[in-house]
Amino acid sequence: MQKTWRSSVLLAYSLAVLAFLYLPLIILALYSFNDSRINAVWSGFTFKWYQALFQNTRVLEALTNTLIIGFFSTIISTALGTTAAIALHRYHYKFKTVINGLVYLPILIPEIVMGLSLLVLFSQAHLPLGKPTLILAHITFCVSFVVITVGARMEGMRNDLEQAASDLYATPWQTFRYITLPLIMPGIIAGALIAFTLSIDDFVISFFVAGPNSTTLPLYIYAMVKRGISPEINALSTLMMCATVSMVVLAEILQPRHHHRSQEE
Amino acid sequence: MKKKRGLLLAAIITGSILLLSGCGGGDKKGGASGDKKVLNIYSWADYYAPEVIADFEKKYNCKVTYDVYSNNEELLAKMQAGGAQFDIIQPSDYMVTTMIKLDMLEKLDKSKLPNAANITKDLQHPAYDPNEDYSLAYVWGITGIVYNQKFVKEAPTSWADLWKPEYKGHVILLNDCREAFSFALKKNGWSNNSTDPAQVGKAFQDLKALNSNVLAYDTENIKQKFIAEEAWIGQMWSGDAAYCYTDNKNINFVVPKEGSLIWADNMAIPKGCKNKDLALAFINYMYDPDVSAKNFNYIRVPNPNEKAWPKMNAATLNNPMLKVGNASIKKGEWLHDIGNAISMYDKYWTELKTGK
CATH class of the missing domain: 3.40.190.10 (Periplasmic binding protein-like II)
Known part of the structure; x- marks a missing residue:
């Protein structure tokens, strides 16, 4: 008896927390299908805001910028992050813990501080602000997340396979290429997906380092809200939300539950 | 299986390298051979009809980029940090004063801006820049x-x-x-x-x-x-x-x-602008009555361009709220x-x- 009472309280509490987290997002998405320009009144179902969105050259430009920046920062940060993760997990050298800490630091530093310091750096170095500075900035914070994701994969992996390869006269490159890389591939792809998600969602850091011809979607949404919230903004936010959620889900699927896997392998 | 994966990986890597170099090369080519000038605008969101900008690009054989900010302080900070090479900026009234004080604006060459005379008289001598030396009211x-x-x-x-x-x-x-x-x-x-x-x-x-x-x-x-x-x-x-x-x-x-x-958001040229002639041409173009009418029919905010008023569409022109606004500038x-x-x-x- 007491058990059911307890579990129903727990259930209600959990539902309340979930509602608190997701209700605003659901309402935002719902109103993107509202026929009226006014958020407060529901007057019918429509796709017209989505249509308007895809005819809006400004939105499409911002989308292109976002995708270009996301693509390059993902490729570069994934390459850098993967090699860093391997170095951190497979080798032993001086100051390893310090370097390890430095890799994680960008995650802990307040975004606003990072944005500001990058802006100062770029202007001191006389780098003109624009897409290249945005890509550099995005790589800076994406690398840490790739290191963590790939690192998690490596942590759950014993190195007996690699040792076996070496025993069978594989060169270090062959070992890396045919053993290590395929084993950590799910981690790398998950890391890349997270990097891409972070890049397309970033507002604060982009805000500081954007220049001509580099307005991204989050920056554009922010500037649009100044003129009042329209259903077009709801539609755009809903699409961004869907893109983010699907990528995070994909990354989560690819991310190994390493306790099971390491035993299987 | 392993070989296939390797091939895929190699394809991804070469593909991205090609893309990277392709993009970089493309940019350079565009700058050198096409000789297409780029005009960088930094403004508020939804302040230009896309059609009007496309027409300008055609007329002057140039490319226009349009980036947005959401408040004056953001504009000031970005311009002060340097590195952002914008040719047109749109500070509001009080920010024009601040920027003039900080020596951040180019003096406007009026001989190249004959259309500036189209601005309604009551907005031609605003307190923040009484002789319109540095700024022209664009939206008010x-x-x-x-x-x-x-x-x-x-x-x-x-x-x-x-x-x-x-x-x-x-x-x-x-x-x-x-x-x-x-x-x-x-x-x-x-x-x-x-x-x-x-x-x-x-x-x-x-x-x-x-x-x-x-x-x-x-x-x-x-x-x-x-x-x-x-x-x-x-x-x-x-x-x-x-x-x-x-x-x-x-x-x-x-x-x-x-x-x-x-209040008014203005046209201004930041100090050190590299495309001054093109920027002036753009400003003058935006005050052309036909262009201005087309632009403000789209962005639907009060237009200071008096000569454009009769050319605007009936819905905008006959909106009594805009009439009240226009009649009250002096207040x-x-x-x-x-x-x-x-x-x-x-x-x-x-x-x-x-x-x-």
Whole structure:
């Protein structure tokens, strides 16, 4: 008896927390299908805001910028992050813990501080602000997340396979290429997906380092809200939300539950 | 299986390298061989009709980029940090003054701007840049009282009308410190740039008394609340009132007799601009009556270009809210930087919004 009472309280509490987290997002998405320009009144179902969105050259430009920046920062940060993760997990050298800490630091530093310091750096170095500075900035914070994701994969992996390869006269490159890389591939792809998600969602850091011809979607949404919230903004936010959620889900699927896997392998 | 994966990986890597180099190369080629100049605009969101920009690109064989900011302080910070190579910026009135003081704006060569004469006389000598040496008004607005005739039977004439007890719970004010104090000061017959502690203190007491009538301090959703008739009376910019009117014909707008706050976002060229001629050509182009009419039919905010008015479409032209705005320019007082006195405003503002 007491058990059911307890579990129903727990259930209600959990539902309340979930509602608190997701209700605003659901309402935002719902109103993107509202026929009226006014958020407060529901007057019918429509796709017209989505249509308007895809005819809006400004939105499409911002989308292109976002995708270009996301693509390059993902490729570069994934390459850098993967090699860093391997170095951190497979080798032993001086100051390893310090370097390890430095890799994680960008995650802990307040975004606003990072944005500001990058802006100062770029202007001191006389780098003109624009897409290249945005890509550099995005790589800076994406690398840490790739290191963590790939690192998690490596942590759950014993190195007996690699040792076996070496025993069978594989060169270090062959070992890396045919053993290590395929084993950590799910981690790398998950890391890349997270990097891409972070890049397309970033507002604060982009805000500081954007220049001509580099307005991204989050920056554009922010500037649009100044003129009042329209259903077009709801539609755009809903699409961004869907893109983010699907990528995070994909990354989560690819991310190994390493306790099971390491035993299987 | 393994081989396939390797091939895939190699393909991804070569593909991305090709893309990387391809993009970089493409940019360089565009700069060198095409000789296409690029004009970089840094402005507010939705301030240009895409068609108007496309026409300019064709006419001058150039490319226009358009990036956006959401407040003047953001613009100032970006320009001060350096590195952002913009050719056209659009500071508001008080920010023009600040930027002139900081020597951040190029003097405009009027001989290349014959269309500047199309700006309505009342906006040709704004207090923040009296001879239009550095800036031209591009979009403007005046704050007034917006009301719904269904609920507000007697047309308001004074800011004091907002305090009428029958509007309890239906008044909306702009969520902006200077805007709020502006009308409270005006109501008492003072300047909205007052730095006199007694005057600002009285304005604060009045606003505090008004709090019981206030439904919300809201800038983002104010239009929706008036269209949906949740709000009956409140403070609004002329352009927004025109927007509301197109959706709800019960909406009316008046600029109170005591006067009000007027603002303008301007065309300006930042110091050190590399494409000055193209920038001037762009500014002149935007004040061409036909171009301007096309542009403002799209962006639907008050247009300072008098010569363009007759060319605008009927819906915009006959919007009574815009007419009220145009007829009230002289009642407006520009805000200016009030220096340290702003901390006094800020203190009261915080108290006002938290003391509720």
